[in-house]
Amino acid sequence: MEEQSKELANLHGILIVHKDYDQISQLSLYLKEQGYYCDHAKSGLEAIKKFETEDGFKTLIIQENNIPLNAYKTIDYIKTELNKNPYSIVLQESEGTEIVASQKLVPVDQFYVLGDDINILLQHIKNQDEEDLNVEQSPYYSIDYLKEISDNNKEFIEESLQLFSVSVAKDIGELYLKVKAKDYEEIRKIAHKIKPSFAMVENFKGVELCDEITYKAKEEDFKKLIKELFTEFAEIQNALKRDYPNLNLQ
């Protein structure tokens, strides 16, 4: 279970829902060969449970006429009740299945007829990854360096962002205390220590401010510079809270 979670954290997770695993085993194997993490659920209820307990499923491929909950009811529940928004593909047994009006209201991203060219399905899934990469980057931070160190390990990146949030907040708090105590030598040391944290999230204004505090600042400059550093940190923190709500940053 722990290994599964780790794999799911690192790979694009796909949940395939079908009452008969044999019918979708080839599809599942093919997607695994393409580097995706694939899991199987027999019913919509089982799928909902998996979405409730596991993060990381980006794609849901679900049998249209699954019972007791069909594809549309399952997708609707996951999106409205669980507030999760997987790319949703309805698996049809044959082309042109009639969709009743109420089902049309459920936002389905794609339909796929079992047995059709699998590359079309794969292309839709790949497009999502490209869209993810094109998401507008915050001007206050970047995770490119963290991706480079970890070969894009999601767990590492998120833990590093949490560490940034907690450790820099603590260190900036220390800076304010040292200003009050007029301990300028210690202020320079703390700024020197914080500098690589800003560098690792590629906030170069923060890096410059740390350098200025460490090497150049006069006694009367410290208060102003530390305030500027805190403002920069708060901007990063706000952007992280928006981009990573799952991290529950304070």
Place this chain on the structure above:
Amino acid sequence: MKKILVIEDNAMVIKSLQFKLTKDGYNVIIAPDGREAMKLLKEDEYDLILTDLNLPFVTGNELIAYVKENLSAVPIIVLSTSTQESIIMDAFNMGVEDFITKPFSPNELSLRVRRLLS
């Protein structure tokens, strides 16, 4: 498995060094300050030391002096955010084998560590 002692006080740098070096197949031991590092060095043997220069309690320079006097066979790589030439030269004059600036390039770190441990 080669054992590396990392002496560093920035939590993010520690995490990234631990991740990268462990992935490269090394046993990584962390000391968050100079005092803890001295204790570990007296208790166990290490194949390589990676150390910051600005450390709490015992400075990087004091630590380097201790290692060069008592454990001269153990190579040292200095990790520092400083690119000031005088600081780098001082470290080399004390006998350290290499110098890497933070944040480090993962490939550069791997190559430099491998070179010293080969």
